[in-house]
Amino acid sequence: MVNTKVELCGITLDNPVIAASGTFGYGYEFAEIYDINCLGTFSFKGTTFEPRFGNPTPRIAEANAGMLNAVGLQNPGVERVIAEELPKLARVFHKPVMANVSGFSVEEYAEVCRRLDGEAQIGWLEVNISCPNVHGGGMSFGTDPKLAAEVTRTVKAVTTKPVIMKLSPNAADIAEVAKACEEAGADAISLINTLLGMRIDLAKRRPVLANTTGGLSGPAVFPVALRMVWQTSHAVSIPVIGIGGVSSAEDVIEMMLAGATAVEVGAANLVRPTACRDIIDALPATMARYNIDSLSEITGGAKEWEKM
């Protein structure tokens, strides 16, 4: 009998599979087709203080082995998330859930976190300082180590819940940003958010996305994400959650060997609604194939080639 349990900031997950924010709503669309309590947990849709429509459409584009999105943090705002979405979420998901938080100022991050801090079902706050699709917020906090540290410190001061800083691959050196967050008190790091990209419609000779650019996700980004998990996990001692193109049990194991404590599954949910369940179902046999008894023991288990 293999053991798929892992621990994330003091909370035990039945398995390391976390459905990623922005690809899983508040869970109930997926609960229509499978019991989402099989998940380690999920990170619900990014929450800001005010309601947001997001960017103009079209805001989705196809890419080779992936997709671009420029949704731009559409959400009903923190008050309605608490009043309307969380009670509905609680009916279909009975484990601690991860709250994804975004903002346009340090104060906004703090205010949203302060309000979510009182919600019992929320196990972790995942603070998104890496959204590439909004101006004057999001990613601008995640590409500058000083600003990232400032958001971390401010958020930590208003919550007792573990704080996970979600980082951008669009930073010059993601490990430096991670170190700044760790020093400012972050309990964990999650990475990567999407990579800034673009497509052009040949017939119309204009960008496919109304926002011109969008974030690339899906299997195309997996090697990039894996490399950044590797670099970041070597630079910090707090847990790292690996995100980016994960679509199979093998990908989960590869991310963990690179240094991830847990793994988020994003774009795969959008094309195969049962993706997370399928990955979780495949974990025991895949672990057996690679002689893994306990998943929590393989984090960072990949060793560098010896120098000749």
Place this chain on the structure above:
Amino acid sequence: MKESVFTVTYNAAIAENTFRLRLEGDTGAVEKPGQFVNISVENGFLRRPISVCDRDERSLTLIYRAVGRGTRWLSERHAGDALDLLTGLGNGFDLTTAGEKPLLLGGGVGTAPLFWLARRLCAAGAEPFAALGFRTGAEVFYEEEFRALGCRVAIATEDGSRGTKGFVTDIMPEAYSEVFACGPLPMLRAVSHELRTGAQFSLEERMGCGFGACMGCTCETKAGAKRVCKDGPVFRREELPW
């Protein structure tokens, strides 16, 4: 929503760049005209959303235009090939307010979901009028099929190569009960300005997932942001800001 594998039984062009696909499989989740399916294509990451043109206990009929890589791949499938579908997506049309003389307005491939709707309306004793607009005569499809159901049919083409030269707004009858429209956004807006009755509009938007998870296909309504794929694709005229 249901994910299941269907088998192609027929797939051929019925008009310029326009294909009819018949699939056999579990159609149980497909409940209402106006709903759509989301098809996995081998050469693309995202599924391709296509409205249901007709349905029975064992099969679905879909009509689609081959406009990009994914739909071109789809147009090359043969009888016996398997396709992975998400079915039962979207809210569909509400037939209960249709009245005796519903007016169906189709623009291009947007005509497709109106066929199953027309069949249901005819079966319920209504006398639908189908006003169908296309860019050019070569793209016209299902004129005879709508007539065979018992609908009155009028055709408009932008270049006048078939039917009346102009748009669906040029071939609307004087009197009708409720309007059901599916087509490009400019057509739906133009239609909305012509109407004095209730109407249901099926909107089209670039989708990510097709089942309400990604917030990719959001539209503005009087009641705030709605997801075209999950809260729609059918919206009542009074819900829309235009």
